[in-house]
Amino acid sequence: MSRTLLAVDGLGKTFASRDRGEPVKAVDDVSFTLDQGETLGLVGESGSGKSTITRCLVGLERPDTGTVTYDGFDVLRAGRDERRRFRREVQLVFQNPYASLNPRMTVEDLVGEQLLVHQGRRSREGRRERVVEVLEMVGLTGAHLPRYPAQFSGGQRQRIAIARALVSEPKVLICDEPVSALDVSVQAQVINLLRAMRRELGLTVLFIAHDLAVVRQLCDRLLVLKDGRVVEEGSREQVYGAPAHEYTRALLAAVPIPDPAADRARRRHYQESR
Amino acid sequence: MTSMTTSALLRRPVLRLRRMPKLDRAAFAMVGLLLLTVAFGPLLAPYDPYHVDLGQAMLPPGAEHWLGTDSSGRDVLSRVLYGARPTILGSLCAVGLSALIGVTVASLAALAPRWVDDAIMRICDIALSLPIMVMALGISVALGPSLRSAIIAMVLSWWPSFTRLARAEIRTTMTSTYVESAVITGVSRWRLMTRHVLPNSLDSVYVQVTLEIGGATLIMAGLSFIGAGAQPPSAEWGAMVESGSRFLTSAWWTAVVPGAVITLTALAFALAGDALRARTSGREVM
Incomplete structure (x- = not known):
């Protein structure tokens, strides 16, 4: 068996309700593992806790209970070096590429930011070289370097976001509904890109979606969420077949x-x- | 999406000028003229603004002295041209420094723990509950009336309003996905503010600065008029109105000319700021 890369155990997060009603249990005792090289689909309707799980994973939200283990260390209580490693090796592609790219930064700065933060020693030319390399991987070119996000279509923007995630050579890619904000005609292109990247780079992918047709194309295993709980877990064949x-x-x-x-x-x- | 940036507005100035409504165009032209006066006014002045010649006192506007002379025989036009510097440059300094301090404090508040943030904002609320003119008057008099005191006083009483504005904008920007994306990346707090948050938060501050310069000119002139700012005999518009006001019946131009210039300046900056605001809100980038 392949080894477990990311393990989530007993994750729970409760939000105080806005109008002082009952507190909302966004995520309730969710556990799953992500093995190296596999693609796990996290499926559920809006409000099922998918986004909260993502946010807890990348550290935007602090879970009330549970642990997140990455490659043997506890992410929530990790030291500085381990946290840096986690930030470099686990990357997130956001849902909406119209919101996830800073409108005041050029493609070069957007994609190169990871390198600047994590490998500050690289020279500007060294960074540019790597940025162009990644841009070409996702189907853009070096000519796009000085442009701003506003000059790109939704599909192209999502490619930039993917390049931004891939530039630091991550091991795990978390995709939070990466195509649901895009036109249907563009969705397939981005899905194919993700699929190609996964194959070429040997990525482990956590794919979050509400669209089961999209998940079916990509995922080996599925986790179905409802009201913050896992209601079903199994291989693709199991879940779709029976x-x-x-x-x-x-x-x-x-x-x-x-x-x-x-x-x-x-x-x-x-x-x-x- | 995001509103049009001020830099985008400046990118094609000629094209944009041509499409502009007449009033806006007039306002921007007036602002440009005033800034030119600040830069070159003293070179254009036909006389020494401090040359006293009692034999030439209170001459009405005419061929020799276009805007007449004051009670000490000084050329009013020259004094108005010289006066652009203390009044407009002083206001620019006051507003610019206030904005700088305001934005800095707002940025620190945004990064600080919640209670520090709350404390800073409450202090700003308290400061804002006092009229700026009254605060500035008190501080300036306490420091000893001079142009510099007036500027310091205005900065001290003005920065909280910029902190409020900037804090609100920063709060909105901080919740945007691209800022979260940068946080996940692990960027430093300095980079987070300077590259991600501030560039996307300051459009309204730029507009506010332009809008406030008009008001600042009024307060600056007001402080001098009361005697809490620039002191006579310095060529400052507020001080000129004050010394001229005593001769309103016999030599109206000594007070009315600098007064009219103050009004025009305040109006021009206010209209220009308004035009900028209209242009930067709710428009796409590019």
């Missing part, structure tokens, strides 16, 4: 099928199985 939980079946039934006849047949099937 969903165990009622909620998973409902989610699957909501995936549109382009062929109306097949869609009707499936709906009938779903109704009868209830």
Whole structure:
């Protein structure tokens, strides 16, 4: 078996409700592991706790309970060097590339920032060389270096965001709904890019989505979340072939099928199985 | 998305000038003219503004003295041209320094623990509850009335308003995804503020600075008029209005000319600031 790279154990986070009502349990006792080289899908409707898990993982939110272990060390209580390593090796691609890129920074500065922070010793030319290399990997060119995010389309911006994440040669890539803010026509391109990057760089991927059709293309294993809890976990074949939980079946039934006849047949099937 | 940047506005100035409404154009032209006066006024002045000639006192505007002379026979036009420096440059200094201090304090507050942030903002609230003119008057008199005291007094009483504005903008920017992205990257707090937060927060501060220069000119002249700012016989517009006001019936131009210039200056900067604000809010970058 491959070794476990990232382990989340008993993660919990409760938010005080805005209008002083009941506190909201955004994440409730969630545990999962991410093995080296695999792609794990985290699926659930909005409000199911997907984003909170992501935010806890990268340190934007401090979980109330639970531990996050990366490559043998406790991330939440890690020392300075280990935290730096975690920041370099675990990267996040945000959902909305219109919001995740600083509008006042050029592509060169955006993509090169990781290098500046983590490998400050590299010269400006050395950094540029690496930035161009990564840009070409994601389908952009060195000609894009001096441009600003506003000069790019959504798909291109997400490519820049991916380049920004890949520049420090990470081992784990967390993708927080990386295509849901994009046009359908562009989604496939970005998915294919992520797939190619995973293959070429041997990335371990945590893929967060609400769209099961997208997840199906990418993930080896799936975790289905509802109201902050894991309701189903299994391989892709298990979850898509024989969903165990009622909620998973409902989610699957909501995936549109382009062929109306097949869609009707499936709906009938779903109704009868209830 | 983000509002249009001030730098983007300056990028194609000629094109933008042509598309501008007449009033805005007039305001910007007036501001430009005033700044030219600040720079070159003393070179253009036909007479020495401090040359006293009692034989030439209180001459009405005419061919020799375009805007007349005051009670000591000094040329009013020359004094107005010289006076642009203390009044406008003084206001620019006061507002610029206030903005600088305000933004710095706001940045520190944003990075500090919650209670420090709260404490700083409450102090600003208290300071803002006093009218700037009253605060500045008190401080300036306490320091000993002079132009420098007036500037110091204005900075001391003005920076909290910029802190408030900047803090609100910074708070919004801090929650944006790109700032979170930078935090995850692990950038230093210095880099976070200077590269990510401040460049995306200061547009409204720039606009506010422009808007406030007009008001600052009024306060600066006001302080001098009361006697808490620049002292006679220095050629400062407020002081000139004060010494001229005693001869309003016999030599109206000695008070009305500097007064009109103060009004025009305040109006021009206020209109220009307004135009800038209209142009920078709710527009796409590029």
